[in-house]
Amino acid sequence: MSTQKIVIVGAGPAGTRAAQCLVRHGLTPLVISEAPDNGGQIYRRQPPGFTRSPQKLYGAEAHKAVSLHSTFDRLRSQIAYLPQTTVVNIVDRTLFLDTLEGVEEVTFDSLLLATGAMDRVIPMQGWTLPGVFTLGGAQVALKYQACAIGERVVFVGTGPLLYLVAYQYVKAGAQVAGVYDCVPFGRKVAALPSLLWSPRTAFLGMYYMARLKTLGVPVRQGITPVEIAGDGHVRAFKFRDDFGEHVVDCDAVGMGYGLKPESQLAELAGCSFRFDEIQRLWVVSHDGSGRVRPGLYVAGDCGAIGGADVAELQGELAALELLADLGMQASAARRRKLQGSLRRLARFRRGLENAFPFPQWLVHTVPKETIVCRCEAVKLGDMDDMLALLGPDDTNRLKAFCRTGMGRCQGRVCGSFLMEYLAVRSNKPIEAIRPLRAQAPIKPLAYAKAAARAEPGHALPAETPQ
Numbered sequence: 169m170s171t172q173k174i175v176i177v178g179a180g181p182a183g184t185r186a187a188q189c190l191v192r193h194g195l196t197p198l199v200i201s202e203a204p205d206n207g208g209q210i211y212r213r214q215p216p217g218f219t220r221s222p223q224k225l226y227g228a229e230a231h232k233a234v235s236l237h238s239t240f241d242r243l244r245s246q247i248a249y250l251p252q253t254t255v256v257n258i259v260d261r262t263l264f265l266d267t268l269e270g271v272e273e274v275t276f277d278s279l280l281l282a283t284g285a286m287d288r289v290i291p292m293q294g295w296t297l298p299g300v301f302t303l304g305g306a307q308v309a310l311k312y313q314a315c316a317i318g319e320r321v322v323f324v325g326t327g328p329l330l331y332l333v334a335y336q337y338v339k340a341g342a343q344v345a346g347v348y349d350c351v352p353f354g355r356k357v358a359a360l361p362s363l364l365w366s367p368r369t370a371f372l373g374m375y376y377m378a379r380l381k382t383l384g385v386p387v388r389q390g391i392t393p394v395e396i397a398g399d400g401h402v403r404a405f406k407f408r409d410d411f412g413e414h415v416v417d418c419d420a421v422g423m424g425y426g427l428k429p430e431s432q433l434a435e436l437a438g439c440s441f442r443f444d445e446i447q448r449l450w451v452v453s454h455d456g457s458g459r460v461r462p463g464l465y466v467a468g469d470c471g472a473i474g475g476a477d478v479a480e481l482q483g484e485l486a487a488l489e490l491l492a493d494l495g496m497q498a499s500a501a502r503r504r505k506l507q508g509s510l511r512r513l514a515r516f517r518r519g520l521e522n523a524f525p526f527p528q529w530l531v532h533t534v535p536k537e538t539i540v541c542r543c544e545a546v547k548l549g550d551m552d553d554m555l556a557l558l559g560p561d562d563t564n565r566l567k568a569f570c571r572t573g574m575g576r577c578q579g580r581v582c583g584s585f586l587m588e589y590l591a592v593r594s595n596k597p598i599e600a601i602r603p604l605r606a607q608a609p610i611k612p613l614a615y616a617k618a619a620a621r622a623e624p625g626h627a628l629p630a631e632t633p634q
């Protein structure tokens with residue numbers, strides 16, 4: 169029996185399947201997750217007291233959600249589990265945790281990162297108004313709190329989540345004022361053959377699009393967003409297409425342009441990254457089975473965006489690699505089977521990325537007065553002045569000069585736009601632009617907690633934010 173201390177960060181599809189595999193082989197991993205419960209983003213569980221059925225919450229994916237939740241419930245007595253705990257830093261073999269009580273440390277021998285993804289945004293005029301949410305944020309409000317973000321909601325951006333969230337809103341009884349996709353319809357048609365590598369998912373996507381139309385929701389593709397207008401709150405969404413400029417009355421907007429990996433911990437743990445040309449993102453380099461090096465593994469969206477089914481398979485595969493590295497029995501046949509399934513889903517993923525490419529062409533349409541870094545309220549024009557004066561050619565220098573990416577989100581929101589913009593301004597390919605470096609703490613940490621840590625015996629004030 170191994171006495172290795174194994175830590176999994178994240179209790180979504182990837183983290184859950186990894187824990188299940190390790191437990192099946194007689195190990196007791198420590199699972200740490202910032203969420204109050206397991207399930208991750210897609211299978212997020214509702215709070216105690218909420219009684220909506222899985223069918224209502226997760227629709228066509230309800231059976232997968234139920235399976236993942238019941239697996240985790242069974243594992244609870246066989247793992248160590250720290251919910252509501254955020255890993256904010258990694259130094260050598262020590263994790264620094266932001267817990268409800270304060271900052272704590274745990275050490276590990278092997279680390280499996282399954283930290284998922286977050287929305288990717290492109291700033292537009294008015295996106296900092298109250299009433300504007302990311303697509304994922306709009307979905308969290310619905311799934312977790314059974315709330316819509318407004319009474320008349322517009323969804324804008326691109327990606328499968330755009331149509332899914334709009335469909336979920338309509339199904340929940342909300343009024344959707346329109347779905348505005350920046351990518352033209354022709355791109356989806358061209359990608360159809362590769363989408364058939366996962367026919368069920370492809371069919372579901374087409375069903376959501378068709379259903380929205382038959383329910384009378386305006387669905388427009390190939391549009392250019394112009395502005396979210398309002399006076400202290402969202403009042404309208406403006407967009408442009410081949411027929412001119414249009415205004416849609418609304419009181420809330422959900423926007424998003426696909427997802428990006430939450431890979432800051434991977435960076436702090438010493439992973440190297442490779443550029444993914446289709447996703448236009450830096451993703452973690454690993455051996456194809458999640459092994460970065462013996463003792464360090466990634467699984468699910470935090471490695472590269474792959475979706476929930478991929479995350480489950482990668483979680484198990486990375487755990488099997490970990491077992492093999494410990495010299496334990498890890499079925500080679502099972503590993504081959506998982507790798508085969510992942511290869512098939514990778515073909516589907518490529519199709520999806522081609523059907524919903526990140527619309528980098530929108531970078532040229534953002535006006536100078538648009539706030540690009542919302543934490544530090546830096547406008548595109550301010551950034552331009554700095555670029556003209558000092559000519560920084562990477563996001564980290566730009567951050568030092570004009571504070572883009574310096575605020576609470578540490579560039580998690582604005583970082584990918586900064587790269588796109590610097591590529592355009594410096595006339596370089598996007599892969600030549602260095603992304604923002606991950607900085608600890610990777611997520612906001614109450615100063616009082618850090619101070620209490622530095623000065624043991626220093627009691628936390630009662631009102632310390634969690």
Ligand SMILES: Cc1cc2nc3c(=O)[nH]c(=O)nc-3n(C[C@H](O)[C@H](O)[C@H](O)COP(=O)(O)OP(=O)(O)OC[C@H]3O[C@@H](n4cnc5c(N)ncnc54)[C@H](O)[C@@H]3O)c2cc1C
Nearest residue numbers: 178180181182202208209210255284304468469475476479
């Ligand atoms: C907001 C949002 C909504 C989505 N909705 C859908 C959907 O409806 N349908 C769909 O098909 N796909 C959806 N996706 C994509 C889908 O969720 C993912 O493909 C899938 O969940 C990936 O599984 P995962 O295990 O890799 O990560 P996740 O499910 O994201 O799980 C990662 C877990 O790690 C935790 N975590 C992250 N960082 C830390 C840290 N530093 N310390 C501790 N814990 C941490 C997170 O809280 C989370 O619980 C959504 C993605 C997002 C971001």
